[in-house]
Amino acid sequence: MFGAALPVALAYADLLVGPGVERGLIGPAETERIWPRHLLNCAVVAELVPQSCRLADLGSGAGLPGLVLAMMRPQAQVILVEPMARRTSFLLECVSSLGLGNVEVRRGRAEEYAGQIEADIVTARAVAELRRLAVLAAGLARPGGVVLAMKGQSAEQELIGARPVLDRLGATEAKVVEVGGEAVGLEGGAATVVRFRVGTSRAARRRHGGSSLNK
Ligand SMILES: C[S@@+](CC[C@H](N)C(=O)[O-])C[C@H]1O[C@@H](n2cnc3c(N)ncnc32)[C@H](O)[C@@H]1O
Numbered sequence: 001m002f003g004a005a006l007p008v009a010l011a012y013a014d015l016l017v018g019p020g021v022e023r024g025l026i027g028p029a030e031t032e033r034i035w036p037r038h039l040l041n042c043a044v045v046a047e048l049v050p051q052s053c054r055l056a057d058l059g060s061g062a063g064l065p066g067l068v069l070a071m072m073r074p075q076a077q078v079i080l081v082e083p084m085a086r087r088t089s090f091l092l093e094c095v096s097s098l099g100l101g102n103v104e105v106r107r108g109r110a111e112e113y114a115g116q117i118e119a120d121i122v123t124a125r126a127v128a129e130l131r132r133l134a135v136l137a138a139g140l141a142r143p144g145g146v147v148l149a150m151k152g153q154s155a156e157q158e159l160i161g162a163r164p165v166l167d168r169l170g171a172t173e174a175k176v177v178e179v180g181g182e183a184v185g186l187e188g189g190a191a192t193v194v195r196f197r198v199g200t201s202r203a204a205r206r207r208h209g210g211s212s213l214n215k
Contacts, residue, residue: 001043001183005071008098009039012071015094016062025062025090036187041150042068042125044180044191048148049121051075056119056140058110059127063091065150069123070103078102079117081140083109114139125150130158130194131165138169141198149194151176159194170199 002009013034020026030037042065049055052075057066060080070078080103082088088107095103106113114136122137122145130149137147151158155176166174174196181190 001040002072005074008071008100009043009068011098012063012067012094013039015090015097019093020062020090023086023090025087033187036185038064039068040180040183040186041065041188041191043072044183044186045069045123045148045150045193046072047179048146048177048193048195049073049076049123053077053120054118054142055079055121055123056081056113056117058122058124058133058137058140060091060105061087061126063094065123065125067091067094067098067100067103070100071098074102076102078104079119080105081108081110081113081117083107110136110140118142118145120145122147123150124148129161131162134162134165134169134171134196138171138198143198143200145198147171147194147196147198151192151194152188153192155192155194162194166196170201171196172199173197 016026017031017034021028045065049069054077056079058081060066060082066078066080080091088105091105117140119141122141124133127133133149177193177195178190180186
């Protein structure tokens with residue numbers, strides 16, 4: 001699954017189960033599931049990410065999925081957006097220790113960066129319900145950019161609930177995608193992602209009413 005990125009992934013796993021747990025960024029119970037539930041779960045999403053792109057990971061926490069995608073897509077430029085200082089410190093240490101020259105860490109809430117990042121791809125895992133997340137993610141994407149919201153079994157229901165918001169954003173191609181069905185050892189057998197394309201129409205973005213989306 002990780003290919004050439006495996007040594008970096010192994011080093012990252014050590015950071016997560018060591019300092020990550022010590023500093024309360026990862027629950028101690030997650031140590032045994034760090035590969036199937038976290039690293040593999042994020043790695044399989046790489047199949048939805050082009051080799052070369054600008055990617056923003058909204059609410060990176062301890063770096064999931066942003067750091068995993070950065071190691072698997074070394075030609076991509078990856079921006080990790082995370083408001084909590086304790087987490088951004090850990091992220092910066094990981095970036096330095098893993099030698100990930102394609103990663104930038106920005107401390108702050110997604111709302112603060114709306115209209116400033118213009119990513120081709122915005123990822124998010126376990127950050128907010130889709131109808132709220134869609135607005136935050138759209139603010140980080142370029143017009144026509146793609147949002148990949150990693151969700152669990154609630155994906156279909158959340159997508160139904162978010163339809164009015166997605167329509168107001170002018171989003172297209174919204175659907176639930178399963179990835180990694182062939183990956184050995186992945187918890188749950190596959191990762192569930194809500195994928196949609198952010199609208200290109202300025203009018204549709206303006207109609208939504210968010211000031212950041214009016215830019
Ligand atoms: C449950 S954690 C998930 C972290 C990581 N994505 C993962 O899957 O392990 C949610 C993260 O989203 C961040 N977050 C919450 N609201 C945010 C916002 N408005 N903008 C950016 N990050 C946010 C939190 O600080 C936290 O690190």
